[in-house]
Amino acid sequence: MVFTTTLKLFLLILLVQNTNSVTHIKGSAKREKVDIPATMAFVSIQGEGADKTIIEWDDTADRKGKNGKPLGTYASATVAVNSPYFIAKNVAFKNTAPQPPSGALGKQAVALRISADMAAFVGCKFIGAQDTLYDHKGRHYFKNCYIQGSVDFIFGNGLSLYEGCHLNAKTNSFGALTAQKRGSFLEETGFSFVRCKVTGSGALYLGRAWGSFSRVVFAYTYMDKIITPKGWWNWGDKNREMTVFFGQFKCWGPGAEYGGRVSWSRELTRQEAEPFISLDFIDGRHWLPH
Incomplete structure (x- = not known):
């Protein structure tokens, strides 16, 4: 089905008819939440x-909702996906809120939140500043996507594989690419970036340990000089240095030099990297369409 009105209207039609379909979105920018x-x-x-x-909107975490209370990061999303088996191709999700100063409170502005299992995004763009892509929970696959932000611009507790993606930082000071929230050794969550490239401005951490057992791996990825030599931050809690899993495998570029990395990150061996660098990481061979 092809439509030129709002995505909301189309979803309402699907809900009434109780049908599923591929929605072909025509036209330019659509301002809607x-x-x-x-x-x-x-x-x-x-x-x-x-x-x-x-698809664009401009909510921030500190904006008041209908109940008069701040929306919070969760509800600031331009597009929120709570449905399993969701697929998006060749669409941009954008939060147009102005870029805040680094460390500003209440300025989280999510472009897309994915809170469902088994979702795939191919050839999509996610544009924002602080907290652009809320990879909240579930198994997710991102292929050939462009993701832009400043602080924690890929964050959450999903189990996600990012393949061939362009990750672009836009900050004049310090920023962070990821903030993964794995909170227990028993949780099978984490972010893996395979054959990606990291570019942009400012000084960028590869990740911050939002969760005590935060897990992030970069493999075969180009890193521009914006990556700080230390690479990772413990979120101000030295205890997390003993439990996080932050690793690199065969990355390259001026920001990939491992010599200055924090001692609690890892330069992975082939055997250590193997579980993270294929669709098996997200059990994708069982649920992803060909």
Whole structure:
């Protein structure tokens, strides 16, 4: 089905008809805030290109909601996906809130929040500043996507594989690419970046240990000189240095030099990296469409 009105209207039609379909989005930027409920499984949307098909809004965590209380990071998302088996292709998700000073309170501005299992994004863009992509929970696959932000611009507790993605920092001071929230050794969550590239401005940590057992791996990834030599930050808690899993494998570029990294990160061996660098990391061979 092809539509030129709002994504909200199309989803309402699907809900009434109790059907599932691939939605082809035509036209340019659409200013709307969208929440796809958990009851709408197998929703797929496809745009005409991530530079042309854009869904945008400008909420921030400190903006007041209908109840008069701040929205919070969770509800600031331009698009929130709560439905399993969601697929998006060639669409841009954008939060147009102004970029705040580094460390500003209440300025988290999510472009997309994915809170469902088994979701895939191909050729998409995620544009924002602080907390751009909320990789909240579930198994997710990002292929050939562009993700831009400043602080913690990929964050959450998902189990996610990012393959061939361009990660671009936009900050004039310190920023952080990831903030992964794995809170227990028993949780099978984490972020893996394979054959990606990291570029941008400012000084960037590869990740901050939001969770005590935070887990992030970069493999075969180009890193520009913006990456700080230490690479990682313990979130101000030295105890996390003993429990996090932060690693690199065969990365390259001026920011990939491992010699200055914190002692509690790892330069992985082939055997250590193997579980993170294929679709098996997210059990993708069992749920991803060909």
